[in-house]
Amino acid sequence: MLLLKKNINLLECGTDEAGRGCLSGPVTAAAVILPDDFHHPDLNDSKKLTKRKRDLLRPIIEQEAISYKVTHVFMNEIKELNILHASIAAMSRSILALQPNPEFILVDGNKFTAIPSIPHECIIKGDGKYVNIAAASILAKTHRDEYMLQIHNEFPMYGWNQNKGYPTRAHREAIALYGATKYHRIGFKLLAEKSL
Numbered sequence: 304m305l306l307l308k309k310n311i312n313l314l315e316c317g318t319d320e321a322g323r324g325c326l327s328g329p330v331t332a333a334a335v336i337l338p339d340d341f342h343h344p345d346l347n348d349s350k351k352l353t354k355r356k357r358d359l360l361r362p363i364i365e366q367e368a369i370s371y372k373v374t375h376v377f378m379n380e381i382k383e384l385n386i387l388h389a390s391i392a393a394m395s396r397s398i399l400a401l402q403p404n405p406e407f408i409l410v411d412g413n414k415f416t417a418i419p420s421i422p423h424e425c426i427i428k429g430d431g432k433y434v435n436i437a438a439a440s441i442l443a444k445t446h447r448d449e450y451m452l453q454i455h456n457e458f459p460m461y462g463w464n465q466n467k468g469y470p471t472r473a474h475r476e477a478i479a480l481y482g483a484t485k486y487h488r489i490g491f492k493l494l495a496e497k498s499l
Contacts, residue, residue, distance in 0.1 A: 317435025332393030333442035
């Protein structure tokens with residue numbers, strides 16, 4: 304069972320990202336502050352949920368959250384910052400857009416750049432431990448998937464409606480055949496190593 308909060312007396316947000324390991328599309332992060340009495344039996348790490356459950360939970364989270372924000376960081380900025388710093392930037396921008404401002408931040412993972420005056424804690428696999436991080440993981444995943452479906456219509460040959468930009472064999476084969484698009488992350492190893 305997921306824990307509601309780490310700091311009972313503080314206004315606490317959770318943050319998580321989606322799409323860090325992709326070859327195309329943005330890295331997307333969400334930050335969420337949930338009410339202290341929030342509960343949903345299906346809420347969990349987005350990777351452990353079916354698409355149907357994520358899609359059912361998203362409007363519930365968005366309606367019941369005290370505050371939430373989702374931020375995309377796009378390909379040119381990923382190239383400029385590198386993917387780790389782009390992920391942290393997306394999380395930080397989401398957190399700073401929350402109203403009211405959180406008093407404590409729970410971050411999924413082991414890396415974050417401190418935001419002045421708001422203490423934080425990094426929690427490895429936090430999306431499976433705390434409800435506010437789990438909620439952020441669902442919003443980040445569903446909003447990013449929605450974006451990948453939009454750009455799939457522009458470039459259907461890459462199968463982004465299925466692979467969401469991740470480095471599947473079919474995705475790499477499409478890159479080899481058609482080349483990279485404006486949505487691909489230049490600087491990433493887009494093609495698989497050829498076996499000798």
